[in-house]
Amino acid sequence: MRVHINQVCEGCIISKEVYSISHRPLIRKSTVLNQDLLQILRAFLIDEVEVEPFLNNGTAFKPAGASLVSRARSADNDSAAEIRQNTDFSVMYLQAVQAYKKLYLDWQSGALVDISKIRSLLIPAVENGLNQPDEIFKTYHYSKTDEYLYHHSVSVALLSAYLGKRLGFSHGDTIQLAMTGLLCDCGMTKLDQGFVSKKIALTDKEYKEIKQHPVYSYKMLKNIVSLKEAVKVGVLQHHERLDGSGYPLGVKTDQLHPFGKIAALADTYQAMISERPYRNRQSPFKVLEQLMQDEFGKFDLTALNELKKGLLKFSSGTNVRLSDGRKAEIVFVEDQYPTRPLIKVDETSEIVALKDHRHLFIDEII
Known part of the structure; x- marks a missing residue:
């Protein structure tokens, strides 16, 4: 929906990129507005913006005052149906985050973990996400630093379920993997x-104290008879590594449960691509490179390959944004360098081989 700048508020989600008068991108699609960004919009004399019909807490956005100007995003019925479906996932995801936040605050006050509540908040989002897996790779857009931990937990759950399904786990075990995450x-x-x-x-x-949280998590879950042992072990092992360099026990390879291996990869990937209180987010494609190269030998290779396949579903003709903000089109993908294809820069039509420019990388698909 298109609204006047005076009608937007904190928590609104930008649905279409905002450009300055000089046609430079000002705010990217899927950005969650805060007071600083609202001031930037006003400073650049932006009159109207396109926003999602829901806020980042999953509730409906109801702008006050003037009537809204609605735009059809596509005349194509299939495209319209896809947009509605994606919106449903976004709402489910954001509602799951807020439900998890409530549980987290309850646990801080001493409440016990209620598995029925966990299943209620998680299963609808998981099943919806598995039906449109591309959306699972976009949840980092909605995360805010002050609610990072809640977004992270739900995103890890969804990615764990995705990896489990791709690796051939049963539907029941896929749900259990999501609960692990x-x-x-x-x-x-x-x-x-x-x-x-x-x-x-x-x-x-x-x-050193933070590194004990897998143990605390395990202790909170160990006496819950309705929770599978695989979930409890997976939770305990989600910071372990195949080479024994992880924590809290330093176990490796065949001592690691499949649930622990998958949760470890999902947890690390989501942490690296998200905006955190003390660290900026990194490009998903840059993170994938690091996991495949710098972190090689630490994560399960079959799970890592499925992560790569899910993220790299692009081909010639795909539009991307580069790390320096420029837009480009993928011209050719080499099997040996899947994250560094040959691209054509929109502004100059320059052909660039990203494998030869290590400082430059794909930030995201647009």
Whole structure:
């Protein structure tokens, strides 16, 4: 929906890129507006913006005052149906985040983990996401630094389910994998929340304490008879690594449960691509490169390959945004360099081989 700048508020989600008078991108699609961004829009004399019909907490956006100018995004019925479907997933995801936030705050107050509540908030979002998996790879757009932990847990759950399905797990085990991803950080509620949400790097002492959260999470779950042992072990092992470099136990390879291996990859990937209180987000494509190269040998290779396939569903003709903000079109993808294809820059029609420009990379598909 298109609304006047005076009608938008914090929590509105931009549905179409906002450009300055000089035609430079000002705010990207799927950005969640806050007070700073609202001031930027006014400073650049932006009169109207396109926003989603829901806020980032999953509730409907109801602008006050003047009537809204609605635009059809496509005359094609199939495209319209796809937009409605995607909106449904976005709402489900955001509602799941807010439901998880409530549970997290309850756990901080001493409440026990209620598996029936976990299933109620998670299963609808998982099943919807598995029907349109491309949306699972976009949830980082909705995350805000002050609610990072809640978005992270739900995103890890969804990605864990996706990887499980791609690896041939049964539907029941896929749901269990999602529960593993969601519950990995429940033990964070037993830590000092001051440094859980700290906006600068942790001290050695604080990091040592943070590294105990898988143990706290496991202890919160170990006596729940309705929860599979595989979930509990997966939660305990989600920071372990195949080469033994992880924590809290330093176990490796065949000592790791499949649930733990999948949760480890999903947790690391989502953490690296998300905006965090003390660190900016990284490009999903840059993160994939790091996982495949710098972190090689630490994560399950079959799961990593499925992550790569899911993220790299692009081909010649796909439009992308580069790390320097420029838009480009993919011309050719080499099997040896899947994250660094040959691209044509929109503004100049220059052909660039990203494999020869290590400082430049794909930021996202547009």
